Amino acid sequence: AQSVAQPEDQVNVAEGNPLTVKCTYSVSGNPYLFWYVQYPNRGLQFLLKYITGDNLVKGSYGFEAEFNKSQTSFHLKKPSALVSDSALYFCAVRDMVTGGGNKLTFGTGTQLKVEL
């Protein structure tokens, strides 16, 4: 089965500084990787995905992610953090299921706190 790991429960960063939220993956075959953000008492919002091609993926709200095959990582980045970026971030990997469908397997989440 495919899996992702988010090694940090919480990341703190000052507003205006660059941020990185880490994710590593373990897959058989080609990895299809996703980042989602969740604000309190809300559903998940899609940020970006890596399927193939350019290792630097650009997404919503100024976020980007760098796919690194040798390090099996897919870290989420933003050049300049905003207080409004404070939220829970989930990395996920596509996994096939019996029956022909596919599911997302999520990491445990990283709480990002951006302070003034």
Added chain:
Amino acid sequence: ETGVTQSPTHLIKTRGQQVTLRCSSQSGHNTVSWYQQALGQGPQFIFQYYREEENGRGNFPPRFSGLQFPNYSSELNVNALELDDSALYLCASSSFSGTGTDTQYFGPGTRLTVL
């Protein structure tokens, strides 16, 4: 905001009762997936429906069941509720590609509390 809607927003039930949660998928999407997110955890896959058929299921007991309707909306039914069923239930819609590259767009969720 995605076009995925869920109802109700909140629900309180007692142990042993049954509950039905509803999801309307985004326009143009034909696939619905359901996830359970317990407090402090990542979402866990329950099952997926494509063209009104279940085409994948996670490690959930049979008392979790679902339906998908011709307009691609969906229901999640849970029988014999247990305290551990208290969670945020998320619905996600997508356009099935067969390649696994489709993006799942999530609704706001239904918060279920079992007392």
